[in-house]
Each structure stands twice: as C-alpha cells, then as structure tokens.
C-alpha cells in the first residue's frame with residue numbers, strides 16, 4: 001500500500017515538475033522580451049538626452065515628454081519585475097471567434113460545440129496574467145495586464161459560472177524562477193486537451209495558499225487571488241457611487257486599493273485629476289501604502305489619513321470619546337459659524353478695534369459711532385462670501401457711511417464731478433494710518449488655527465455655543481482646545497473653518513530652472529530625472545485640493561464633520577465607499593448617514609456586498625459573532641473561508657496584568673512566524689507598549705481605535721470589558737478588536753470582565 005502511495009506521489013511530483021517547467025519556459029520568454037523593452041527605453045532616454053543639446057523650444061518639449069515617458073517605463077519595469085507573472089487561464093473556443101486589441105478572444109461564452117457530448121474539449125487559448133501587459137514582437141500577448149478586460153475571466157470564473165475557463169492557475173515565482181503552481185478547475189467534469197495532451201490540475205487551489213501565509217507589518221496585494229464577488233467591485237464602472245459593505249476580513253480595503261489601480265489603468269487621462277484614498281488612521285496608511293507600487297508612480301493616487309487631509313496638519317492624537325463626539329457632530333457647524341463672526345470682534349494682532357472710528361477727510365473730522373459700526377458689520381455679513389473675502393466689502397461700506405455723513409454727496413449735481421470728489425474722498429481716508437489700523441482690527445484676517453484658539457476660552461465659547469451645546473459639552477470642548485497638539489477631530493474643524501473664512505491667495509511659484517536643461521549624458525540624466533519625477537509627483541499631490549475619484553475606507557467611522565471635509569475634496573468626483581456598520585465607532589449612525597448622503601449628493605449609487613471572511617479562521621469568527629449579536633442583533637456575520645482547529649485561548653490575569661499579557665504575547669510569538677498585535681483600551685496604550693518593550697519588533701501594542709483595518713498572525717485582546725466601557729460604541733469597537741487575527745487569538749480578562757471559571761469574559765459568553 002505504502003509503495004503504491006509512493007508511486008502515486010512520485011507521478012504527482014513529476015507532473016508538477018513538468019508543469020513548473022512549462023511555466024518556466026514561458027517566463028524565460030517573457031524576460032527576454034522585457035530585456036528588449038528595457039534596451040528600447042534606455043535607447044530612448046539616450047537619444048532624448050542627445051536631442052537636448054539641440055535646444056529649439058519644440059525639441060526641448062518633445063525631449064522632456066519622451067524622457068518622462070521612458071523614465072516611467074523603466075521605473076515600472078524595475079518596480080514590478082519581481083513576481084510579476086502570477087496567473088494563467090486555459091479557455092475553450094468562444095462564441096464568435098473575435099479578438100480584442102490585446103490579441104485575446106473577446107467572447108465570454110463558449111462556442112456551442114466547444115465542449116463535446118462526451119465531456120471532452122480542446123483548449124483554444126491560453127492567457128498568462130501579470131502585473132503589467134507584455135506583447136511579443138509580433139503583437140501576440142505574452143502577458144495580459146491584470147486590469148485588462150481579457151484578464152477578467154481569471155477572476156470572475158467560478159465552477160458555478162465558468163464561462164470559457166477550464167482551468168485557472170496561479171503561478172508563484174520569485175524573480176526569474178517559477179517556484180510553484182496551484183490550479184483550480186472550473187469545469188471539473190470536462191477532460192480538456194491542450195496540444196493533444198490532457199490538461200492536469202496541480203495543488204489545492206491558490207486562495208488557501210495565499211491565506212495561510214504569515215503576516216508582516218505591511219499589506220500584500222491580492223492580484224493573484226481576487227475572488228469573483230470582489231472582482232465585480234474592482235471593475236465596476238466608475239460612473240457614480242459604488243457602495244461596498246462587508247464584515248471584517250472580507251477584503252474591503254484590498255478591494256478599494258485594487259480598484260484605484262484598475263481605474264487608473266482603465267482611464268489614465270480622466271484620473272490624472274487624482275484619486276484620493278481616505279484611511280482612518282496613519283497606521284492603516286502605513287500598512288496599505290506599499291500594496292501596489294504602481295499607484296504612486298505619477299502622483300495620481302494619494303492615500304491620506306483623516307488627520308492629514310488638510311494641508312499643513314498632521315494630527316495623530318485622539319480625543320476622548322465624549323469630546324470626539326462633540327467635535328464630530330454636525331452641531332459644530334453652527335458653533336463654528338458663530339465663532340468666526342465672534343472672532344472678528346476680537347480684533348487683529350494689535351487687539352480689538354476702538355469703539356468708534358474717527359478719521360479726517362478733506363480737513364474735517366468724520367466719525368462713526370459704535371451702533372453705526374455694528375449696523376455696517378451686520379450689513380457686510382449679509383454677503384455670502386467667506387469672511388476673509390468680505391474685507392473689501394467691509395472697507396467699502398465704511399467709506400460709504402463716512403461719505404454719507406460728510407454730506408459730500410450733495411455738493412455736486414454733475415455726476416462726473418461727484419464721482420471724482422468721491423474717489424478723492426476715499427483715497428484721502430483709506431491712505432490714513434488711523435483708517436488702515438482700524439480696518440485691520442475691525443475686520444482682521446482670520447486663520448482657522450486662530451479661530452480654534454479663540455474657542456478655547458470657555459466663556460467666549462459659551463456665547464458661541466449657546467443653545468447648541470450644553471454647558472458641560474462647552475466646558476469639555478474648550479478644555480480640549482487648550483491643548484497645544486491638534487487632534488484628528490480638530491482637523492475636520494480646521495477644514496470647515498477654512499471654508500468659512502476663505503482660502504488665502506496662494507503666492508505664485510516661480511518657474512524653477514529645469515535641471516534637465518543642463519544635462520547631456522544618460523549617466524547624469526538618470527538619477528536627476530528620477531528625483532524630478534518624484535518631486536513632480538509630490539508637488540502635484542500637495543497642490544491638489546479636489547479629486548476625480550474618492551475612495552473612502554472604513555466609511556462607517558467618518559463623523560458628520562469628517563464627511564463634510566472629505567465631501568469638499570470630491571465635489572465633482574465619482575466615489576467608492578467601503579465600510580461595515582457593525583464596526584462603527586461613531587455613536588450616532590443616523591447623523592453620520594445624513595452627512596454621508598449630503599457629501600455623496602444625488603449621484604446614483606450601486607451597492608455591493610462582500611460575504612466571505614478571508615482573514616479569520618472559523619474558530620475566531622465564531623467568537624466575534626457572539627459580540628456582533630449583542631452589538632447589532634440580526635446582522636449576519638460573513639462566513640469564514642477556512643478553519644485552523646485552534647480555538648481562542650482565555651486567560652484570567654491575576655494581580656499582575658502586565659506579566660500575564662507579556663507571557664501570552666511571548667507564547668504566541670513562539671507559535672507564529674509573523675506579527676502579534678496586543679489590543680488594549682485607548683488609555684492603556686502607552687502602558688501596554690511598556691509591557692512589550694523587549695519582545696522585539698514582531699509584537700506591537702495598539703489602542704482599540706487604532707486596530708481598525710489592521711491584521712496580525714495572532715492577537716491578544718486585553719480586557720474586553722474595558723474596551724466596551726470606553727464609549728457608547730464600545731461593543732462594536734470590541735468586535736473590531738476580536739477580528740484582527742489570521743491564526744490565533746488570546747483573550748486576557750481582568751476582574752472587570754467577570755470571567756467564568758474557564759476564563760471566558762462575561763461579554764463573550766452567549
């Protein structure tokens with residue numbers, strides 16, 4: 001028996017080896033072709049550099065464009081050389097036999113006689129899929145770009161709806177070497193032949209292989225294993241709003257990122273206007289930034305955390321939930337509107353304006369009393385423009401009032417002479433120091449930061465927040481604004497204030513000397529060119545305030561004020577909004593939904609739901625589902641795609657919580673190859689970092705709100721009850737914390753958790 005097994009194994013091995021060799025031959029061919037392309041790109045750059053010496057304006061512009069394109073080409077090849085061929089599909093003949101621009105047959109459905117009655121078929125087409133497209137010298141496709149229409153069947157085909165695909169193969173390669181293949185048969189009942197030989201199937205499928213890998217501190221792309229329901233979202237037409245919901249681990253973040261790559265590929269021109277990806281935390285930005293290197297290459301895609309959306313602000317601290325709730329609420333809009341008007345009265349850098357205005361015009365004293373000034377101020381504020389832009393109007397109405405008082409209007413009947421007199425009057429007054437100083441104090445140039453600082457005074461804020469916030473809320477808000485450091489929620493307030501105040505005029509940039517003008521040879525050209533390319537991308541990203549497409553990740557967490565901030569960046573954009581209501585840390589979902597509707601406007605929406613959890617094994621998903629039932633009764637959890645046989649571990653910490661967490665973390669570090677995340681209540685963050693101090697880089701401590709979107713091989717969740725008690729949305733935050741592990745979960749309880757004899761905290765029992 002054993003001998004028979006060994007014989008079967010060795011045949012399997014030899015079939016596998018043969019199949020790997022087949023793919024190796026193809027990869028070799030692709031590399032030969034790529035080398036030719038690189039030579040071409042280098043020649044282009046060389047040639048362009050030579051032409052640079054000619055120096056006519058037309059030649060310079062053409063050279064610039066050519067060098068730029070060639071630089072991108074080289075950059076992309078160098079970036080994506082590694083592991084860039086990852087898939088293959090074998091297809092039967094299509095219905096109409098027509099080919100698309102990439103040389104592949106276009107039909108999705110098989111021809112009527114493609115599968116014979118005896119369930120045999122011939123493979124009519126084999127396509128290899130990779131990160132970029134490569135055509136052979138005769139324009140036949142060596143590799144199809146994963147975003148091209150011809151690659152869609154690689155992702156869309158399922159055994160239930162196979163289309164023309166008989167076998168889907170994922171190829172694992174490193175550099176120039178093919179390491180392995182994993183096949184999925186889409187029509188297992190069919191025996192297919194390729195060049196007269198039966199098509200074999202190797203391995204247990206690629207998805208499981210991908211899911212079992214250890215996690216690092218950065219996310220991996222999923223181009224080789226995108227699933228059909230995910231592919232529908234990635235390739236959805238970008239005409240309006242795509243709304244994607246799905247539970248933890250269903251690939252929402254991954255899908256959002258791959259969608260950005262797809263949109264850019266599909267319509268580079270349109271998205272030259274920029275794609276903004278909004279992420280909840282800097283940690284998630286860092287985790288996702290490197291997923292698809294090609295996203296950043298031309299500066300079209302900006303991945304920004306909510307605390308870094310406003311130029312010059314880089315907020316990473318969080319307010320306590322009660323304060324965050326005030327700052328995020330749409331009620332703040334009323335408070336801010338009052339605050340900017342109130343801040344006017346506080347005056348400029350030299351203090352408030354005098355009570356009355358006294359000037360000399362044409363040798364006579366002119367005066368405006370306090371009530372008159374107030375009337376004028378109200379008349380100016382009747383205008384719709386932002387406050388800072390109303391300054392010229394303020395100046396004009398002051399001069400009008402002074403002119404009316406001077407009686408100058410009655411002095412001439414001839415309109416021309418009257419106008420001349422008036423302009424002399426205006427000039428006389430407005431060049432007077434007294435008038436200029438008065439205006440600077442009476443209608444000062446306000447800054448968002450300045451207004452926010454003004455709001456830190458409790459009595460003042462009390463006036464501005466009357467009937468909107470309670471005295472207790474006012475006190476908490478004023479106190480938090482007295483802190484030097486900006487919080488993530490302050491950033492949305494700053495942005496709102498910027499809108500109310502008006503944008504300051506941008507100083508015009510001088511055209512910098514193009515360093516290329518002085519270059520003659522390729523050696524010099526290369527490094528400098530790379531530098532200017534990156535600089536260009538950074539400049540474009542920094543200057544952009546509106547985008548062509550906005551992708552919002554973890555959308556359930558945006559506060560109403562944050563929705564307004566993000567909405568301003570996509571007024572003319574198409575949108576992709578992904579989120580999971582069950583993971584929302586915002587206590588008032590209704591208010592947030594209204595703000596979201598306002599940001600998205602009346603654009604038609606297409607809804608998608610992702611249903612499969614690729615992150616958590618069934619054992620962990622089952623435990624998390626208990627919290628979901630408490631947090632959102634009736635809500636369906638996603639179904640876990642795999643199971644590990646390892647049930648979550650429960651530990652009750654005695655006196656020494658630090659020692660218990662440390663020991664459990666060390667234990668998990670010994671069991672997994674990748675990272676271990678220790679999730680604690682927000683105000684235990686610093687303390688927890690200390691507990692793990694010498695456990696090495698694979699272990700990280702993070703606050704419950706920072707865990708959003710991240711994942712680890714194993715997690716230690718510390719005191720579910722503490723996390724739950726942090727905020728009104730605490731149960732949903734706990735649900736997030738429990739769904740971060742790809743392999744193992746340990747829950748450490750304290751007394752507060754009222755654990756059972758087995759150490760299971762009360763919140764995690766049925």
Ligand SMILES: Nc1ncnc2c1ncn2[C@@H]1O[C@H](COP(=O)(O)OP(=O)(O)OP(=O)(O)O)[C@@H](O)[C@H]1O
Pocket residue numbers: 207210211220221222225226227230246247248249250251252253254255580583614615708709710711739
């Ligand atoms: N088709 C796939 N093939 C391989 N891995 C996948 C696939 N889809 C998702 N994953 C993996 O599953 C994990 C979860 O994905 P992701 O973080 O995008 O989920 P999410 O829905 O955003 O989760 P959460 O709501 O918890 O933040 C990631 O490691 C991702 O790479």
